[in-house]
Amino acid sequence: MKLPSISTAGRAGFTLIEVLFVIGFFLTIATWGTLASVKHLQQATLLSDRDTLVTLLWDARVRALANLSEAPHGVHITDTAFISFSGDVFDPRETPESIVSHEHSLSVTGARTIIFEPITGNAQEGSSTTTISKDHEEASIEVNALGRIAW
Numbered sequence: 388m389k390l391p392s393i394s395t396a397g398r399a400g401f402t403l404i405e406v407l408f409v410i411g412f413f414l415t416i417a418t419w420g421t422l423a424s425v426k427h428l429q430q431a432t433l434l435s436d437r438d439t440l441v442t443l444l445w446d447a448r449v450r451a452l453a454n455l456s457e458a459p460h461g462v463h464i465t466d467t468a469f470i471s472f473s474g475d476v477f478d479p480r481e482t483p484e485s486i487v488s489h490e491h492s493l494s495v496t497g498a499r500t501i502i503f504e505p506i507t508g509n510a511q512e513g514s515s516t517t518t519i520s521k522d523h524e525e526a527s528i529e530v531n532a533l534g535r536i537a538w
Contacts, residue, residue, distance in 0.1 A: 429522050437519060437526040437538060438491045440464070443471050443487065444501060444528070444536050451483075451503035451534075459511060461483075461502030464495050475502070475511075494520045501530055508534040 443462045450460040456473050463470045463477040470477070470485040477500050498515035514531045518525055529537045 404445045430524050432490055433493075433519065433521045433526055436493055436521075437528065439487055439489065440469050440517075440519070441528060441536060441538050443469050443485070443529065445506050447471055447501075448508045448534050448536065451505050452508040454505045457505060459502050459504050461500060461511075463500045464517065465499075466493075466495075467491060476500075477502075490521060492521055497521070497527075498530070503534055510534050 391518055412527040440462070447460040447462050450473070451460055458473045459475055460471070460473045461477065463472060469487045471486075472478075472481065473484060474481065491526060495517065497517040498512065499517070501515060501517070503509065506513055510530050510532055514530065516529045518527045520526070526538065531537075
């Protein structure tokens with residue numbers, strides 16, 4: 388009786404070490420991709436909230452320029468939402484024009500209420516900067532005395 392040969396000569400296939408090396412290589416690439424995706428998602432969330440706030444500021448300024456309700460218009464920022472309103476001051480007891488929720492882990496520094504004067508669209512409090520941040524990323528929005536919004 389003849390025993391089968393253990394020789395690998397002429398046999399196709401990969402060794403266990405080669406297979407483990409390739410799996411490790413792909414796991415490393417997948418990890419880098421996942422980390423990059425998470426950072427991109429966090430930044431996209433912050434930029435989305437910034438764009439929402441800029442849009443509400445533009446809308447409030449346009450309403451003030453159009454002299455709607457013959458009153459100033461503005462935006463107030465809370466810990467959970469951006470609130471568009473009309474009037475000389477923000478009053479939480481009055482019905483707002485709109486409420487837009489934002490990311491709850493958003494941190495806001497600087498001006499929390501920005502009001503535009505009727506007809507001129509000038510900012511009532513003069514120049515101000517509002518900075519929103521999340522997870523070491525931040526975005527600033529500046530409103531000058533003439534109502535120009537820069538981000």
